Amino acid sequence: MAERSDPVQIMKQEVGKAAAARVKSNSIVGLGTGSTTAYAIEYLGKRLQQGEIKNIVGIPTSFQAEVLAKKYGIPLTSLDAVDKIDIAIDGADEVDPQKNLIKGGGAAHTREKVVDSLAEEFIVVVDGNKLVDKLGSTFLLPVEVIPMAIAPVMRSLAKLGGKPELRMGIKKAGPVVTDQGNLVVDVKFEQIDNPAELEKTINNIPGVLENGLFVGVADVILIGEIKDDQPVIREM
Template identity: 80%
Template sequence: MSDPVKTMKQEVGRAAAARVKSDSIVGLGSGSTAAYAIEYIGDRLAKGEIKNVVGVPTSFQSEVLAKQFNIPLVTLDAIDHIDVAIDGADEVDPDKNLIKGGGAAHTREKVVDSLAKEFIVVVDEGKLVDKLGSTFLLPVEVIPMAVAPVMRSLAKLGGKPELRMGVKKAGPVVTDQGNLVIDVKFDHIKNPAEMEKEINNLPGVLENGIFVGVADIIMVGKIVDGKPEIVEF
């Protein structure tokens, strides 16, 4: 029997991949739903539905998947624009602000997603929130020497910071850039734009997972009567 949640993620990924046109540069996001989008972009290229598409990966995970599905890759220094980026999110509020970084790739994701002319966010309905920070911890990427002072500063901003530890690995999670991640619990983030700037101004912080004013289209997968449905806003 097929898993409805998996089917829903596949359908959202497929719908986003259907937006990719020939002769375009595509930001390839991270996470389970974005992984399906990468698979379907590769599928469309293999069938000849689209041609001359190159990808910019946001993480080692998306780079590996793109190679697996034969999507040619380019680096940011070889291009001057990105046509469309497809990426997941951990939380989405009604103003299309996001929290990302559950997979510790938010720094590269923010660079790529912000450059895209159109940024499509692919999520399931469980990721929709009224206010950012209500269900998900805010990831903050920090250089290793600055962990202690940054944690103190985040506590002063009203957060409860914790160093993210590895699963099936001794010690902390290390990002693709060789940095560490502090996950911060806020009761809710009243002003995401201000908070994004304030945290990024802390010395030693590389980037945090608040994305304000970056997303253009949110594609939401829902399960209605056991069948997947996609709504957009």
């Protein structure tokens, strides 16, 4: 846990709290991945322990979310066992004015897309610097690829006008491996004019499992910002 006095951490906590506060009793909750969502999971666990809400079951989008849910006492289930997800809380790497997202900084975007798309309400928690006019302006587009197809997929992505790079591990020799055992290619596009079209085109490349464009999935965007050293939360 970072120092409580760090305004950015406090703001992330507050955004996470604001999202967790929207979860009602008797809900199946998609639990997203990342630093801001981690606070939402923590706060959801607290609400459950304190008896503010009851009968909450989580569906994790990653190993990280699963570990946090267990730590904070949120019972878990799987997609095999449920027929719907009431609400999902997740972060994003970029958000455009139409509420389209780029996700996948944590390489969990495939599982996140499955869970977030199924949710009746999908709440996105971000800080203000994730807002962009056009997707792809600050963040590379992550594409999850099965290992045998990495060379042809990278050639196809280059043909689409992207600059693809295999994501390498930071504290690990060799490439990043996803929770599904696949690789991640990060692609720089000069600009993404039609996210819906690009999402489909990339997903149609043989060997691609999923990409980080989330088009028409988000319902609510909660944005945390620092104003006069104080955390402020607004809804987009």
